[in-house]
Amino acid sequence: xxxxxxxxxxxxxxxxxxxxxxxxxxxxxxxxxxxxxxxxxxxxxxxxxxxxxxxxxxxxxxxxxxxxxxxxxxxxxxxxxxxxxxxxxxxxxxxxxxxxxxxxxxxxxxxxxxxxxxxxxxxxxxxxxxxxxxxxxxxxxxxxxxxxxxxxxxxxxxxxxxxxxxxxxxxxxxxxxxxxxxxxxxxxxxxxxxxxxxxxxxxxxxxxxxxxxxxxxxxxxxxxxxxxxxxxxxxxxxxxxxxxxxxxxxxxxxxxxxxxxxxxxxxxxxxxxxxxxxxxxxxxxxxxxxxxxxxxxxxxxxxxxxxxxxxxxxxxxxxxxxxxxxxxxxxxxxxxxxxxxxxxxxxxxxxxxxxxxxxxxxxxxxxxxxxxxxxxxxxxxxxxxxxxxxxxxxxxxxxxxxxxxxxxxxxxxxxxxxxxxxxxxxxxxxxxxxxxxxxxxxxxxxxxxxxxxxxxxxxxxxxxxxxxx
Numbered sequence: 001x002x003x004x005x006x007x008x009x010x011x012x013x014x015x016x017x018x019x020x021x022x023x024x025x026x027x028x029x030x031x032x033x034x035x036x037x038x039x040x041x042x043x044x045x046x047x048x049x050x051x052x053x054x055x056x057x058x059x060x061x062x063x064x065x066x067x068x069x070x071x072x073x074x075x076x077x078x079x080x081x082x083x084x085x086x087x088x089x090x091x092x093x094x095x096x097x098x099x100x101x102x103x104x105x106x107x108x109x110x111x112x113x114x115x116x117x118x119x120x121x122x123x124x125x126x127x128x129x130x131x132x133x134x135x136x137x138x139x140x141x142x143x144x145x146x147x148x149x150x151x152x153x154x155x156x157x158x159x160x161x162x163x164x165x166x167x168x169x170x171x172x173x174x175x176x177x178x179x180x181x182x183x184x185x186x187x188x189x190x191x192x193x194x195x196x197x198x199x200x201x202x203x204x205x206x207x208x209x210x211x212x213x214x215x216x217x218x219x220x221x222x223x224x225x226x227x228x229x230x231x232x233x234x235x236x237x238x239x240x241x242x243x244x245x246x247x248x249x250x251x252x253x254x255x256x257x258x259x260x261x262x263x264x265x266x267x268x269x270x271x272x273x274x275x276x277x278x279x280x281x282x283x284x285x286x287x288x289x290x291x292x293x294x295x296x297x298x299x300x301x302x303x304x305x306x307x308x309x310x311x312x313x314x315x316x317x318x319x320x321x322x323x324x325x326x327x328x329x330x331x332x333x334x335x336x337x338x339x340x341x342x343x344x345x346x347x348x349x350x351x352x353x354x355x356x357x358x359x360x361x362x363x364x365x366x367x368x369x370x371x372x373x374x375x376x377x378x379x380x381x382x383x384x385x386x387x388x389x390x391x392x393x394x395x396x397x398x399x400x401x402x403x404x405x406x407x408x409x410x411x412x413x414x415x416x417x418x419x420x421x422x423x424x425x426x427x428x429x430x431x432x433x434x435x436x437x438x439x440x441x442x443x444x445x446x447x448x449x450x451x452x453x454x455x456x457x458x459x460x461x462x463x464x465x466x467x468x469x
Contacts, residue, residue, distance in 0.1 A: 001100055001121055003128070006035060007196055009058055010298055011331065012186035014196055016130060016179060020098025022091070025049040026072075027117060027130050029062035031247055032327045036066060049095055050100065051076045053132025053181055054114040055240045057145055058188055059300070060333050063240075065247055067344065075334060077115025078106045085244045089115070091405040100127075105168045107134045109161020110141030110188075111237075112152075112453070116168065119177075128177035129200070134161065135169060136180045138193030140209045140222055140343045145229060145237070154226075158207035158219040163208065174201025185298065187230055190222075221278050222283045227383075231404060232304030236333050247327070250335050254315070254326035257342030260351040266314060266338070272307055275316040276325045277345065281446060283358040287316055287341070287348055290356075292433040295321060297426040304332035305433070306404050315340035316348075358432045366419050367459065378441075381431040381451065387425065388464035390454060395462075400427045403434050406413035418443035423450050 002019040008030060016027040017039050024045040026036050028247040030169035042049050047070040050063050054077070064084060074086045075095070089095075092104035099122040107116050109113045116433065133141035143157035176199060183196045184190050191208070204210055210291055258266065267289065269271060275282055275290040276299065278311040282292040293302045295317075307313070311337060317325050322340045329337060341347060349355060351385040361369075370376055378395040400422070412418065418435070420443055423430040432445050453459060 001098075001127075003119075003198060004039070004177075007183070010328070011300055012061055012183045012192070013184065014181055018097060018100070018102075019043060019045050019137065020100045020122070022046065023048045023098045025051055025095075025097050025102065025305065026435040027051045028053055028056070028132065031062045031065070031244075031331050032367075033062040033066045033247075034061075035070065040464055046070075047072045050104070051117055051130070052076050052115065052240075053130065053134075055080075055109045055237045056133075056181075057229065058182075058186065059320070059331050060239050061235055062247075064375060065244055068246075070427075073169065073395035075104075077104055077113050077343045079108070080113040081241075100184065105129070107161075107168050108250050109143055109157050109164045110134055110206075111145060111157075114141070114164075118172070126172055126176050128179055129172060130179045130384045132181045132467065133188050134164060135207075135388050135428060136182060136186075136189050136192045137176060137178070137195045137198045137203070138207055139189040139191050142164070142187075142189055142226055142229070143222060144226060145233065148275060154223055155219050158240060159215055162215045162218040163220070164211075169200065170204070172200045174199060174204070178203060187227075187233075187301070190226055218363070230301065230305040230401065232309070232332055233407055235309055236304070238347060239333050244333075245335050247330055250330050251323065251326055252413060255336035256339035257322075258339050259315075259342060260347055260353060263314065263339075263341045264353065270311055270373050271338075272311050272313045273316065274303070275345070275433075276321065277316070277318055279426055281318075282429060282433070283360055285349060285355040285357050286345060286433075288315060288354060288356040289437055290433060291427055291437060294429075295325060297379075300328045300332045302400075302427075302430060303329055303334065305401055306430070307334070309333060309336075312336045312338045314338055319344045319346075336337070356436065358429065358436070360447050361419070361444045362447050363456055366446055366453070367456060369417075369419070373417055375415065376419060377412070379412075379418050379420045380450070381420060381422050381427050381429070387452075390450070390461045390463055393451065393460055393462050395454075398431075400431050412440055416442065419446055420444065421446035421449040421453065425449050 004017045004144045006015045018025045078087045089104040093104045095102045101120040103118040105116040121127040144154035146152045178198045184194045275292045276295045379402045380395045439468045
C-alpha cells in the first residue's frame with residue numbers, strides 16, 4: 001500500500017494518490033493532471049478510480065480530463081447530479097484497489113453530496129479516512145455553500161454536518177489517520193490548523209467544533225463569525241458540476257504571444273490586462289490599466305475573488321511564466337485567456353510605450369506626512385479582523401476582497417492623498433492597481449505595510465475591541 005498527499009500551497013489544497021498491487025486511485029485531483037499521470041507512469045500503475053469528495057467551490061477539479069485520459073470512472077457520493085457521466089456511489093459502497101478497499105461514507109453538511117472515503121488496509125483494518133471538506137485539522141467545512149435551488153439554510157447544513165461527523169467519523173478508532181482536502185489559509189473553513197493531516201483521536205481532543213456538547217452548540221460555533229465566501233466559489237462549484245473546456249485548449253489559446261503593437265491594439269474596456277510579476281517589480285513600471293496579482297502570493301484565490309469571469313484576459317508575465325500563470329488561472333475556472341505580451345513588460349518598455357508606476361514610501365515617511373497633510377487618508381486593505389487587532393488612528397479599512405465593485409471606492413477621490421497598506425505589501429499593490437484602473441492616481445504604497453508601521457517608535461496603535469470580542 002502506498003499513499004501520497006499532493007499538496008498545493010497557494011490553494012491550500014490536498015489531492016491524494018493511493019496505490020496497491022499495480023492499481024491506483026486519485027482523490028480530489030487539481031485541474032492540471034500531469035503530476036498524477038507522471039506518478040502512475042513512474043510507479044507502473046494503472047489509475048482505476050477517480051474519487052471526488054464533493055463539488056469543490058475553491059478550485060476546478062481535474063476529474064473530467066483525468067477520466068478522459070485514463071478511462072477511469074469518476075466516483076461521487078450519494079445525491080450527486082452532474083451533466084457528465086459519473087458513478088454515483090451508495091452510502092457504504094466499497095471499491096477495491098489491489099488488496100485495499102475504499103468505503104464510501106456519505107457525510108452531508110458542507111454540501112449535500114459530500115462524502116468521506118475510508119481506506120481499509122490489506123487486513124481489512126481501518127487505516128485512514130479522506131475527509132474532503134467535512135473535517136479539517138482543527139476545523140470543519142463551512143456550511144453556507146448550499147447549491148442553487150437547495151432550500152436550505154447554513155444552520156440546516158451545519159446540523160447535517162453534526163450528524164455526519166458523529167454518526168460516520170466519531171465511531172472510527174482514534175488511530176485512524178485523517179487526510180483532509182485543505183490546510184491553513186483555505187477559505188473553506190474558519191480556522192484550519194497548519195498541519196495537513198491528523199488522527200480521529202487528535203481531532204476529538206483539539207478540534208473546537210468537535211468539542212461542542214450538543215447539536216445546537218455545534219451549529220452555533222461553526223456558523224458564528226463565518227465570513228462571506230469569495231465571489232468565485234459558486235462559479236467553480238457550477239463548473240465542477242457541469243463540466244469544462246479541456247485544459248490543453250485553454251493553454252493553446254493563452255500561450256499565444258503578441259507583439260507590443262498587437263497587444264496594445266487588443267486592449268479595451270472589455271479586456272483585463274493582468275500583470276503577474278512580483279509586486280516589487282510591478283510598482284517600478286507597468287502597462288497602464290494593468291491589474292497586478294503576483295504569482296508569488298495566493299495568486300489563484302485573489303484572481304478568482306477580484307477578476308470578472310465574463311471578460312477576456314491578456315497577460316503580462318515574467319518571460320517563461322506564461323504557462324504557469326495560465327494553469328493557475330484555469331485552476332479557479334478562468335478559460336477566456338486570449339494570450340500574453342511576448343517578451344513581457346521589458347518589451348513594452350523597450351518599445352517606448354507609455355508606462356505607469358506606483359510611488360512607494362517608507363513607513364516613517366507616512367507618520368511625518370500625516371502631521372502636515374489634512375487630505376491624507378490611510379487606506380488599510382487588510383481583513384476586518386486584522387484591522388481590529390491594530391491599526392493607525394483614523395485609518396480607513398477597505399478589505400481588498402471588497403474592492404471588486406467600483407462602488408466600494410465611491411468615497412475616495414483623486415484629490416485625496418492616499419497612503420495604502422496591507423500587512424506586508426502584496427495585497428496593497430493589488431489594491432493600488434485596482435484604484436489606478438478606476439482613475440485614482442494620487443496614491444502611495446507603504447513599503448513593508450503594517451509589519452513595518454507597527455515597529456516604528458512612538459506609533460499610536462488602535463484596537464477595535466468590539467470586533468475582537
